[in-house]
Amino acid sequence: MFNSWMLGHDACLMLADRLRELRPKVAVEFGSGFSTALMALYCEHLVSLDHDRAKAAPWPCVTVAPARGGTYRTELPDGVEFALIDGPPAKRYGRHGTFPHLWPHLTVRFEVWLDDFDREYERSIVADWSNRFPLDVRRVDTAKGLAVITRKES
Numbered sequence: 001m002f003n004s005w006m007l008g009h010d011a012c013l014m015l016a017d018r019l020r021e022l023r024p025k026v027a028v029e030f031g032s033g034f035s036t037a038l039m040a041l042y043c044e045h046l047v048s049l050d051h052d053r054a055k056a057a058p059w060p061c062v063t064v065a066p067a068r069g070g071t072y073r074t075e076l077p078d079g080v081e082f083a084l085i086d087g088p089p090a091k092r093y094g095r096h097g098t099f100p101h102l103w104p105h106l107t108v109r110f111e112v113w114l115d116d117f118d119r120e121y122e123r124s125i126v127a128d129w130s131n132r133f134p135l136d137v138r139r140v141d142t143a144k145g146l147a148v149i150t151r152k153e154s
């Protein structure tokens with residue numbers, strides 16, 4: 001059932017545990033799939049984005065929008081408490097635009113997870129985001145590496 005495009009099973013279990021605690025009112029997912037079903041269980045309002053209608057998860061919370069500038073070209077909801085960044089496909093489109101796109105929509109106590117943090121590309125974009133925004137970043141030990149990004153405590 002699991003394939004290499006999906007969040008690893010370890011990250012899925014952590015995601016379910018964390019969302020069960022947080023119960024976000026508004027959540028956004030960049031890159032739909034199995035993780036969408038998981039997030040929908042615990043998030044009151046979920047917006048999931050995908051660039052590819054054929055690959056997108058087949059649920060009403062999924063919006064298909066073009067991938068450009070390292071994000072999806074669509075409006076985001078306000079009051080985002082939790083986001084998972086697992087798209088657009090990094091090698092083809094990049095993901096560098098996702099966090100800057102999200103930033104004006106985040107609540108004060110947001111939590112953003114970025115998958116594939118052990119790849120050089122994801123490391124470099126998080127370093128760039130940390131230079132531009134007041135962020136704390138923590139690596140969580142999963143098979144692909146996971147960055148947990150929160151607002152820097154003042």
Ligand SMILES: C[S@@+](CC[C@H](N)C(=O)[O-])C[C@H]1O[C@@H](n2cnc3c(N)ncnc32)[C@H](O)[C@@H]1O
Pocket residue numbers: 005006007030031032033034035036049050051052055056086087088089
């Ligand atoms: C990393 S995947 C997202 C996976 C999703 N978050 C999950 O855990 O199930 C990012 C994007 O890759 C695309 N994708 C999914 N499966 C694919 C496949 N087998 N081949 C090519 N692209 C795929 C989809 O458009 C998806 O939004």
